[in-house]
Amino acid sequence: MRRLIQWSFGLMAGLLVTFAASSAFPAMAEEAGADQGQTEVRSGWIDENLGPGVARWVDENGNISDQPGTQGQTPEDGGEAGAEGENQGSQESQGAQEGQESQEAQESQEQVPAGRQIDPAKPMVALTFDDGPYAPVGNQIMDCLALYGGKATFFVVGSRVSAYQAELQRMVAEGHEIGNHTYDHKYITKLSGEQIQSQVNQCSDAVQAATGVRPTLFRPPGGYISSASLAHVQAPAIMWSIDTLDWKTRNAGKTVNAVMSRVRDGDIVLMHELYSQSGAAALEIIPRLVEAGYQLVTVSEMAAARGGAVSGGVYSHFYP
DSSP states (O other): OHHHHHHHHHHHHHHHHHHHHHHHHHHHHHHHHHHHHTTOOOSEEEOTTSSTTOOEEEOTTOOBOSSTTSSSOOOSTTOSOSOOOGGGOOOOOOOOOOHHHHHHHHHHHTOOSTTOOOOTTSOEEEEEEEEEOOHHHHHHHHHHHHHHTOOOEEEEOGGGGGGGHHHHHHHHHTTOEEEEOOSSOOOGGGSOHHHHHHHHHHHHHHHHHHHSOOOOOBOOGGGOOOHHHHTTTOSOEEOOSEEOOHHHHOOHHHHHHHHHTTOOTTBEEEEETTOHHHHHHHHHHHHHHHHTTOEEOOHHHHHHHTTOOOTTOEESBOOO
8 A cells, every 4th residue: 555655646746747747848938039039130120219318229130239330340550440321231240349449439328518629620521311300310320420430410390309219309409400391391493481489499399308409400491492481481401412312212222322423512402300220321421521631511611611601592512
């Protein structure tokens, strides 16, 4: 009888162990599957909507870049890095960056605009981005600009401001410039004087409410202007000398070529913040311009270095 009881207990213990193991393995398999699902993105960006400056690149092998806003590369001495155009395919991630390069990249992202010096004798370019804000693209652009010490001007549509206040606050904090692009992207040549003032004031009010800073520059939607309409804007009208046509081509490679094939000192470059292809192009344009010796400045910085801009004036470049 004693042997029978011992045999029964042994059998029950074995069944319990077998049941516990069979229950645990599916759970572990599910957990492993969840881990693998975290890197399903290939040759694309993740974490774009989690706040300013956190967009990260995942290469074709599922490796995630440590440095936000870069495709797994850290610039060295202002050299070329960042994204290639979409027509050129994705770059392989170089993994985690350690030591001094990583520390310098982090410090560059924490830079304070105060004390920024522009050398009027050196070539400069003003990159401008219309129709935002749009954080998934805007943050990528600002991440890359932070790595290379550049600034840009973002001409925003007022009706979009409330949805992307954190992005606008980052623009101001990092020394970028916010310009007025009307409240509803209206062509001002088709509006009355009262309607123009309403469009301009509503946009400026929205930006000021979100950031504490009021725009001082204006870009007319579509580039449509007239002396009569500008009389109601009461700000310098900023046009452009290089139109990338990025809104039309939606091709990063063509956008890069539109800039690099004819850029010169004093140019104002027109791009748009709404398109992922434009963001990818900016990630290549920015380091290439810096490598070529250009200072990446805001429109107001370039205007101040090249004679200034007055209300009612129309400016498409600031050539020396």
